[in-house]
Amino acid sequence: MARAESTTRSLKIRESIGDRIFLFFVYLFLFFVLLIVLYPLIYVVSSSFSSPAAVSSGKVWLYPVDFSLRGYQVAFGNPQIITGYANSLYYTIFGTLISVTLTVLVAYPLSRRTLFGRDAIMIFIVFTMIFYGGLIPTYLVVKNLGMIDTRWALLIPQAIAAWQVIIARTFFQVSIPEELAEAAELDGCSDLRFLWSVVLPLSKPILAVLVLMYAVGQWNAYFDALLYLKSAALHPLQLVLRSILILNTTTSGSMEASVMVERQQMADLLKYSLIVVGSLPVLLIYPFAQRYFVKGMLIGSVKG
Amino acid sequence: MPTPMTQTQMTQVAATIEQSGSASQAPVTGLSATWRTARRSFRRHWQLYLLLLPGLLYFVVFKYVPMVNAVIAFKDYNVVAGIWGSPWVGFKHFELFFRNPVFWTLLGNTLTLSLYALLVGFPIPIMLAIALNEVSNGLFKRSVQMVTYAPYFISTVVMVSMIMLFLAPRLGIVNIALQSAGLPPTNLLGSPSAFSSIYVWSGVWQNTGYAAIVYLAALAGIDPTLYEAAKVDGASRIQKIINIDLPGIMPVAVIILILSVGSLLAVGFEKVYLLQNPLNLSASEIIPTYVYKIGLLNANFSFATAVGLFNSVINMVLLVLVNSWARRVSDVSLW
Numbered sequence: 068m069a070r071a072e073s074t075t076r077s078l079k080i081r082e083s084i085g086d087r088i089f090l091f092f093v094y095l096f097l098f099f100v101l102l103i104v105l106y107p108l109i110y111v112v113s114s115s116f117s118s119p120a121a122v123s124s125g126k127v128w129l130y131p132v133d134f135s136l137r138g139y140q141v142a143f144g145n146p147q148i149i150t151g152y153a154n155s156l157y158y159t160i161f162g163t164l165i166s167v168t169l170t171v172l173v174a175y176p177l178s179r180r181t182l183f184g185r186d187a188i189m190i191f192i193v194f195t196m197i198f199y200g201g202l203i204p205t206y207l208v209v210k211n212l213g214m215i216d217t218r219w220a221l222l223i224p225q226a227i228a229a230w231q232v233i234i235a236r237t238f239f240q241v242s243i244p245e246e247l248a249e250a251a252e253l254d255g256c257s258d259l260r261f262l263w264s265v266v267l268p269l270s271k272p273i274l275a276v277l278v279l280m281y282a283v284g285q286w287n288a289y290f291d292a293l294l295y296l297k298s299a300a301l302h303p304l305q306l307v308l309r310s311i312l313i314l315n316t317t318t319s320g321s322m323e324a325s326v327m328v329e330r331q332q333m334a335d336l337l338k339y340s341l342i343v344v345g346s347l348p349v350l351l352i353y354p355f356a357q358r359y360f361v362k363g364m365l366i367g368s369v370k371g
Numbered sequence: 372m373p374t375p376m377t378q379t380q381m382t383q384v385a386a387t388i389e390q391s392g393s394a395s396q397a398p399v400t401g402l403s404a405t406w407r408t409a410r411r412s413f414r415r416h417w418q419l420y421l422l423l424l425p426g427l428l429y430f431v432v433f434k435y436v437p438m439v440n441a442v443i444a445f446k447d448y449n450v451v452a453g454i455w456g457s458p459w460v461g462f463k464h465f466e467l468f469f470r471n472p473v474f475w476t477l478l479g480n481t482l483t484l485s486l487y488a489l490l491v492g493f494p495i496p497i498m499l500a501i502a503l504n505e506v507s508n509g510l511f512k513r514s515v516q517m518v519t520y521a522p523y524f525i526s527t528v529v530m531v532s533m534i535m536l537f538l539a540p541r542l543g544i545v546n547i548a549l550q551s552a553g554l555p556p557t558n559l560l561g562s563p564s565a566f567s568s569i570y571v572w573s574g575v576w577q578n579t580g581y582a583a584i585v586y587l588a589a590l591a592g593i594d595p596t597l598y599e600a601a602k603v604d605g606a607s608r609i610q611k612i613i614n615i616d617l618p619g620i621m622p623v624a625v626i627i628l629i630l631s632v633g634s635l636l637a638v639g640f641e642k643v644y645l646l647q648n649p650l651n652l653s654a655s656e657i658i659p660t661y662v663y664k665i666g667l668l669n670a671n672f673s674f675a676t677a678v679g680l681f682n683s684v685i686n687m688v689l690l691v692l693v694n695s696w697a698r699r700v701s702d703v704s705l706w
Contacts, residue, residue, distance in 0.1 A: 086608045093505045100499065101515050104522060104576065107533060110544060125547045173426030176419035183412030188423070192430055197633070198687050200437025201679035202659070203666040207443075207454070208436050227429050258418040287526030290641045294667065305528045312532035313645055338536055342529050349524045357520055360581075365588050 115139070115339035119332035122339065138340030141333060148344070150300065151307035158303055159285045159348075162222045166281040167274065169227050174235035175262055180245050189236075196229045202294075209295060220295035221288075221303065228284075231277055238273040238366050239266065276363035279356045283349055308345050312338050444677035457673075464677035473661070481657040484643070487571045489631050496579050497624065500586035501616055505608060519580025531645040534573050535560060561650035570646065570655075574639065585627070586620050593619040625703040633690025658682045 082090075109129065114122050118133035126132045142148055173192070177185050205224070214220040243266055251261045267274070289305035296302060315334075349356070413420065444464055446457040468474055499519065506512045525533075537543050540558040550556055559565045597615050606614070640659035647655045658678060666675025690705075698704035 083607060089608050090505065093502045094511075096498075096502050097506065097511070097515050100502075100579075101518055104519050104580065107537065107576070108521065111533060111536075123542065125542050125544075128544070128547075169426050169429060172422045176416070176423045179416065179419060181412065182416055182419055183409045188427070191427075195430055195434040197690060198438065199679075199683045200434065200439075200441050201676055201683060202662050203672050203676045203679060204437035204440035204443070205433065206667065207440050207672075208433060212432075223429075224433050226433075227426060232426075252415075258416055259422075262422070283524060287524075287528075289526070289528050290644075305526055308532070309528045309645065312528065313535065335542065338532060342532055342536075345529050346525060349526075353521060353524055354517075356524070357517065360520070361584055365584075 111339055111342050114336070115343045117336070119329070119336040122336045123332040137333070138336040139344070141337050142340045142344050147299075147307050147311075148304070148341070151302055151304035154302060155286060155304040157218070158221045159282050162226070162285040163278055163281045165222055166226050166228075166231075166285075167277045170231050170235055170277055170281075171267075171270075171274075173227065174232045175239055175266060177232070178236045178239035178243070179248065192229050192232055206294065215295055216297045216301070218301060221285075221291055224295075225288075225291060228281075231280060234363055234366055235273055235277060238270065238276075241366070242273075243269060272359070272362060273366065275359045276366070279352070279359050280363060282352075283356065286349060304345055308341055312341060441676055441680050443673050444680045446673055448673040448676075460673075464674045465681065467674065468678050468681065473656075476653070477656060477658050477661055480654055483567050483654075484570055484657060487567050488574060488639075491571050491575055492578065492582070493624075493628060493631060495575055496582035497586055497620065499579055500583040500590060500620070501612055503583065503587060504590045504616065505612075516580065519583070521580070522577040523581035525577065527639075527641045527645060530573065530577060531642060534569060534646065538569070558650070560646070560648060563651050563654035566646070566651045566654040570639075570643065574642075585623055589620040589623045590616060621701070622703045625697055625701055626705065629690070629693050629697050629705060632693040633686060 110127070113129060113131045114127045115138050116131040116134055116136070117127050118135040119137055121127055121132035176182055177189055179185065209215060209220055209224050212219075214223065247265070248258075248261060251265065252258075256265075287305065289303070289309055292301075292303050292306045293309075296306075343350075440454055443454055443457065445459060445461060446454075447460050447463075448454065448457045452458075503512060503515065506515075522530075537545050538559045540546060540556055540561075545559065546556040559569065593615060598611065601611050601615060640657070640663075643655055643657055644660050644663065647660065659682065662675045662679045662682070665671045665678065694705050
């Protein structure tokens with residue numbers, strides 16, 4: 068062992084010039100990537116903390132200019148934003164609850180090797196990822212169920228994602244040995260009880276993965292809301308952001324020129340603040356989420 | 372509305388499909404034997420079947436009923452008569468679509484965006500993963516990973532807003548940079564020729580770090596003795612990448628490629644829709660956005676369903692073709 072270690076060390080020292088030049092370019096490449104990804108993020112955050120005039124005259128390029136919280140004051144003073152925030156929280160919490168429950172209920176039985184028909188059911192589920200019935204036919208189903216313009220439209224039609232079922236099933240298959248289930252069965256423990264008191268306590272990592280994936284998905288979604296919801300009172304934050312940020316809808320009447328200019332400057336700043344506000348919950352859980360997302364991906368891609 | 376699968380989701384699917392093939396139970400001979408196994412399983416696991424029910428009901432109602440509802444593509448759907456009461460019209464809507472001059476524009480735009488995205492989006496995560504793999508595990512490596520994953524969590528609405536702010540004709544940072552370089556300011560979002568690049572490269576910015584994770588995992592799974600042997604043989608870093616790293620991630624890469632080709636026509640609808648404006652529409656109208664506008668905004672349900680069905684069928688055919696091709700040239704395939 069000691070000899071092997073010393074060999075590696077000596078080999079490391081003998082790294083050739085070619086290798087060192089190559090490594091230099093690797094670092095350069097990664098540094099470049101880091102800058103490219105980081106800069107737009109920094110720019111948005113810095114702009115959001117600048118004064119309306121500084122943003123409108125293009126003075127911000129790296130750090131906040133004339134530090135101000137005006138953008139955030141206006142953002143949180145907007146009743147639309149507040150309603151959107153509350154709605155999004157509602158959809159995220161209840162949607163995630165429904166999604167995770169249903170996903171586990173499907174994935175766990177399918178992870179049991181002794182379950183007759185599990186391959187067929189799995190194919191039945193995976194096929195929905197390969198062939199899509201279409202936007203209009205799906206819309207008709209939601210409409211016939213009377214879900215249009217109700218909160219259910221955002222909670223149920225996208226409740227289960229096939230790949231989340233796949234990840235969860237793989238996890239159960241790998242981490243809960245079939246022998247354990249059989250031993251429990253011999254001791255007279257029912258499948259339900261086994262799931263509740265053995266599998267779930269052992270599956271906290273996968274539950275975290277599912278919660279985060281569904282929650283981030285719900286928080287970020289806009290299209291189903293656009294499709295199914297008409298009343299503004301039900302709109303999630305992303306849809307509110309869309310109307311302000313992308314469609315540029317501002318309530319403007321006839322006003323003096325100076326007020327107009329101020330309005331325009333405010334509108335520019337508000338956009339940056341709204342981007343930060345809209346991404347805030349995800350940003351807050353990001354350091355935590357990142358680890359679990361990676362874990363979720365690895366469970367999915369590394370075959371058990 | 373399903374968004375096209377990201378590369379990672381694709382690998383996950385791939386892994387499962389492979390798995391379900393190998394994990395199948397010992398073959399039982401004869402129908403009566405199968406029946407006996409089934410009955411025994413039902414009696415033993417009735418609780419598990421009960422748990423499965425709500426989920427299966429979900430897939431039937433929200434995935435399979437729409438597939439059946441898609442028959443309205445062959446009918447003249449009207450709300451009063453309902454799906455089954457509306458008259459059959461055969462391939463009328465398909466013919467209308469294929470004869471419509473907009474057909475070629477839509478197909479062209481859809482293919483341009485997706486092929487461009489594939490061509491750029493496929494190799495770059497591999498490059499990032501290999502570069503990260505060369506760097507020893509330290510603060511720098513972790514920072515690069517942390518920062519490059521972050522944009523993946525940004526919502527489509529926010530992503531498109533950022534693009535619009537950066538590319539704004541007057542105040543966008545891109546135009547400020549252009550002007551300070553002495554170039555005339557341009558309205559990039561209003562130019563059809565720039566649209567595909569904006570779409571693809573912003574996607575690269577957002578997804579590369581995340582897509583690299585799968586490859587990093589594959590690289591971490593390579594047998595370390597291979598590197599030891601290469602070291603002893605005096606291989607350079609580049610030689611190690613070519614002869615160990617690339618073959619090591621090949622199976623994963625092939626599966627991701629298959630699935631990307633299989634969803635060629637399933638371009639990121641939600642993002643394209645938000646990026647559209649009257650000026651760039653000639654390059655940004657794609658099949659799914661067209662389906663949405665014709666179907667829901669113009670209430671032309673049957674025609675829109677026919678267009679959507681065309682899209683779904685082409686995707687499935689592409690997937691089957693590329694999968695059988697991959698099976699022939701390499702050992703890796705979905706089924």
